Amino acid sequence: MEAVMNNVTIEKAKTSKIKDVDFDNLSFGSIYTDHMLVCDYKNGQWQAPKVVPYQPITLDPSSKIFHYGQSIFEGMKAYKDESGSVWLFRPLENFKRLNKSAKRMAMPELPESYFMDGLTTLLQVDSDWIPQSAGSSLYIRPFMFASGNGFHASPADEYKFIIALAPSGSYFSGKVKVLIEKQYSRAANGGVGFAKTGGNYAGQFYPTRLAAEKGYQQVIWTDDNNHEYIEEAGAMNVFVRINDMLLTAPTNDRILDGITRKSILDIAKDEGIKTEIRKVSVKEVVEAAKNGSLKEMFGAGTAAVVSPISAFGYEGVDYDLPELEDSYASLLKKRITDIQYNRAEDKFGWRHEVV
Numbered sequence: 001m002e003a004v005m006n007n008v009t010i011e012k013a014k015t016s017k018i019k020d021v022d023f024d025n026l027s028f029g030s031i032y033t034d035h036m037l038v039c040d041y042k043n044g045q046w047q048a049p050k051v052v053p054y055q056p057i058t059l060d061p062s063s064k065i066f067h068y069g070q071s072i073f074e075g076m077k078a079y080k081d082e083s084g085s086v087w088l089f090r091p092l093e094n095f096k097r098l099n100k101s102a103k104r105m106a107m108p109e110l111p112e113s114y115f116m117d118g119l120t121t122l123l124q125v126d127s128d129w130i131p132q133s134a135g136s137s138l139y140i141r142p143f144m145f146a147s148g149n150g151f152h153a154s155p156a157d158e159y160k161f162i163i164a165l166a167p168s169g170s171y172f173s174g175k176v177k178v179l180i181e182k183q184y185s186r187a188a189n190g191g192v193g194f195a196k197t198g199g200n201y202a203g204q205f206y207p208t209r210l211a212a213e214k215g216y217q218q219v220i221w222t223d224d225n226n227h228e229y230i231e232e233a234g235a236m237n238v239f240v241r242i243n244d245m246l247l248t249a250p251t252n253d254r255i256l257d258g259i260t261r262k263s264i265l266d267i268a269k270d271e272g273i274k275t276e277i278r279k280v281s282v283k284e285v286v287e288a289a290k291n292g293s294l295k296e297m298f299g300a301g302t303a304a305v306v307s308p309i310s311a312f313g314y315e316g317v318d319y320d321l322p323e324l325e326d327s328y329a330s331l332l333k334k335r336i337t338d339i340q341y342n343r344a345e346d347k348f349g350w351r352h353e354v355v
Helices: 091-104 112-125 198-213 259-271 280-291 327-339
Strands: 004-006 008-011 035-042 051-052 071-073 076-080 086-089 136-144 159-168 176-182 218-222 227-231 236-242 245-248 273-276 294-301 305-314 317-320 351-354
Touching: 004 076, 004 112, 004 176, 008 112, 008 317, 035 112, 071 091, 076 317, 086 327, 091 136, 091 176, 091 259, 112 136, 112 351, 159 280, 176 351, 198 218, 227 280, 227 294, 236 259, 245 259, 259 273, 259 294, 259 305, 280 294, 280 317, 294 327, 305 327
Parallel strands: 008 051, 176 218, 176 305, 245 273
Antiparallel strands: 004 008, 035 051, 035 159, 071 136, 076 086, 076 136, 086 351, 136 159, 218 227, 227 236, 236 245, 236 294, 294 305, 305 317
């Protein structure tokens, strides 16, 4: 039985899996809702989006995603407040970045209405899956890949856009110990570092494994030229606090334009925290750690919002960061999450209600 909502066709699942889910013990991104959004690109245009039961995808072995890696994705969350209303956080920023990634990867850009109407409809259909326990949310994974066939090295002629949902508990990794990377690079000038494409993350796994073997949980990526400047922390943007100044690297070809990063900078300004967007050298961070002026380092991203760094390693030496009662990290995380969960005023206009 099909229905239509927001110009999106809906095919409901015959039975729901929700009764089998323990919402008090949710891991991150490993349980999936009853439905997903699917939209195909063929014959030079996007077809109408559909909400269908969550199901496997069948692809030909010659599908170009397997051979040339045309794949992009986004990470978002939906939040349910105490009254049961559902909210998104800056969803148009995710839409814009998805299309920015698509353009760089020679993939077709998606119409805004297909993204927003499709996402809204999917959330309405699976709204019961959005958890309300403290810190929980519904993780949203929009992604697009090359489904067209052919072994020739060229862009595909067909693509598939999907949004899948995963109810997730509070994402807390604790404070992490990181290694400043001197050999491997996450991205290079003129490359695809600013695009949210799968290969960027695949290339991080091996250096991160090597760091884990040395006792670190994550890698601080440095520039591809001389490994002189810090750029990202694992799969997150990175912030450094020296004395009372909050520093972060400018976005460029190598650095993802993080939505949490932009939000932190705006909230820091609102809080009267001094910020600088500039290159931050490894030498400067090491010297600050030695003389006591390095107060905080933290990663910023959708999953954890803010992930504090407890120590970093560089050239065989570990440097511990101080424990602060009133850290910028905790203040900024609270400000953002209070907006996301509709617990505080949203003076920036970031909160988007799903109705």
